Amino acid sequence: VKVIRGCKEVYARDQLSADYTFKISGRKPVLTTDVAFALPYTKREHSNNIVSIGFNPSGLLWNGGYTGDNQFGLTVDYQRYCREVIKSLLKKYKVFLIPHVLSYQTQNVDNDLIAVRALKKEFPALDLIDDFTTPMEVKSHIAGMDGFIAARMHAAIGAFSANIACVPFSYSRKFEGLFDSLGYGRVIHGCSDNTDSAIEKTLEWIDKHTELKNEVIACNGLASEKTNLLKDNLETLLYGGEGN
DSSP states (O other): OHHHHHSSOOEESSHHHHHHHHHHHSOOOEEOOOGGGGOOOOOOOOOSSSOEEEEEOOHHHHTTTTTTSOTTOOSSOHHHHHHHHHHHHTTTSEEEEOOSSOOSOTTOTTOHHHHHHHHHHHOTTOEEOOOOOSHHHHHHHHTTOSEEEESSHHHHHHHHHTTOEEEEEESSHHHHHHHHHTTOOOOEETTTSOHHHHHHHHHHHHHTHHHHHHHHHHHHHHHHHHHHHHHHHHHHHHHSSSOO
């Protein structure tokens, strides 16, 4: 709170965060969106005339959180969700596993490779994309998909901001806060949906990936406005009004 009150300006990426910031500090933030929407990328095509679906599993959720005992209070059996969704997707699409938190120290519970390797072993037909070292590179891979399912919020933002049909899997209010602020409702609520419902909705929405893409494009118009607001505000703050 002391840091917030001492800042020259305060920004919030969604209304929930803005309201909470005001509640604890008395500072009214500039309402914008996540800076990851502005991350550059080069679209990489992965197939011709084959629908490609990216699946981003979270090692953190796979392992039950940092405590290993369902730390986030999921009502969805996350491992079963991943397996059932992938099993169904492979019957129709080319499916790519794309990690987001990537570490070759496998004892790290936050490491997506733990989930990726378990799923790849169980479903050998899955393609794996892990040949990247920067956020821009992985976003470029994601941008080549027709649909994307993500339990890491910034992986979801990578797809969303590249106008890819996206199904985020939420485990905290940060998902709802961000995507609600953009008017996007195709979010799996991992802490309130049941497992069967989460699986059913995910598959139903991905099957409508063309329709979903149009919704994403419409919502990205608002995201672009919010991103431009942030850029303009920072430019004024850093260079304007003081003779610089």
